[in-house]
Amino acid sequence: MLLWATWSVVSASVATAAEVRVAVAANFAGPAAQLAEAFHAASGHTVQISAGSTGKFYAQIRAGAPFEVLLSADEETPQKLIDEQLAVPGSAFTYAVGQLVLWSARAGVVDGDGRVLASGGFTHLALANPKLAPYGAAAIEVLKARGVLEALTPKLVQAESIAQAYQFVYTGNAELGFVALSQVAAPGQAASGSYWRVPASLYRPIRQDAVLLQAGAASSAARDWLAYLRSAPARAIIAAYGYGQ
Template identity: 70%
Template sequence: MAAALSAHAGEVAVAVAANFAGPLARIAEDFTAATGHTLKVSAGATGKFYAQIVAGAPFDVLFAADDETPNKLIAEGHAVAGSNFTYAIGRLVLWSAQPGFVDEQGAVLASGKFAHLAIANPKLAPYGQAGMEVLKARGLADAVTPKLVTAESISQAYQFVATGNAELGFVALSQVATPGKPITGSYWLVPPSLYGEIRQDAVLLKFGERKPAAAALLAYLKSAPAKAVIQSYGYGH
């Protein structure tokens, strides 16, 4: 069986939004065990991947942090029409590595008790855009903007907070919600009513169109085991 699998095994070049890198690592192990196919994963900001794909980067599959980018890539001929689907609904949290720093209502944002708030670049990262929407909804955009530390991606925003370079920051719930473990530090799970729904879509790119392994990965993402992993990291579906 193993020999039969490896004889037809392929490698899938995957571009994945930084917030989904952790869940994908777990899914990849199960996928490889089930199919023999392996993944070559690059994690980063969705906007950056869009620019790379348009410039000819040889990715087979994109796991975006939004639904707009896959639609755009299809419209522009860089992705396969009809292959896109929503694999997760992202959840935004305001997080601090310090216990007790962030309250459960997010009132700390208006308190003036912090010098730096980390946020992913709103022009490149949907979670950064969502963070800005929250500040605007709370009427705090002008007051907080001078304190913003802009990161290239959501993973860099997380690093700024984790290392203490920013006291708090807007990150993805999946980055702090490790399955089976309590969330460290302190956090406010931002009500979805304060930001636009973060629909995260996957899409088959033109480079992966003739690769059975790429199609197999997208099919596996819809399976019950994969969905269970995605939910365990705090995503909606």
């Protein structure tokens, strides 16, 4: 509460409004857009969002991309950026804990227990690149835990990001795929198709950390944005999209 009170005072003056350049993990694009609107209404600051894979953002930041804040899909990347002196020490924190789902755009395809994985009654299964995207790595863990990875490997369709994995399923290029809960069950909207909310016991927690990058170290707007993400109003929005905290 103290942090929120401090943020409210610091950000109240629209006269000092500025723009914050934020790299956002693809799974969090929807919540980030809503958070940016609420933050702008309260502070006057504008948040410029770029959504994509955490792995690619890491490479871009190392190459000098002028992002001021990273909302990562994992906790390792922000720490690597701090270790490499590309992010501000002590600024990283977990803003969300992701929820993996197995989803089909068609009703009745995915059952409530994920038994469809063992049935093999499909041709393509989409997932994000496990080397770049934590949700993709989590999907591989689930397939291993269910004992079906070897059998399903020929059917795997690897996407660049979880956003592209969603598109593969949405367009019918894959009958089903592993995506984030926030992509299929937005607040106030009925979930389309069918999905299995994968038990958290089948994969390591997807702790998504935010970090202040060196490009934003001197930006009060960037610091205000990070403080806002830890406020009660922001936490409520994040929880509404199905993220743990």
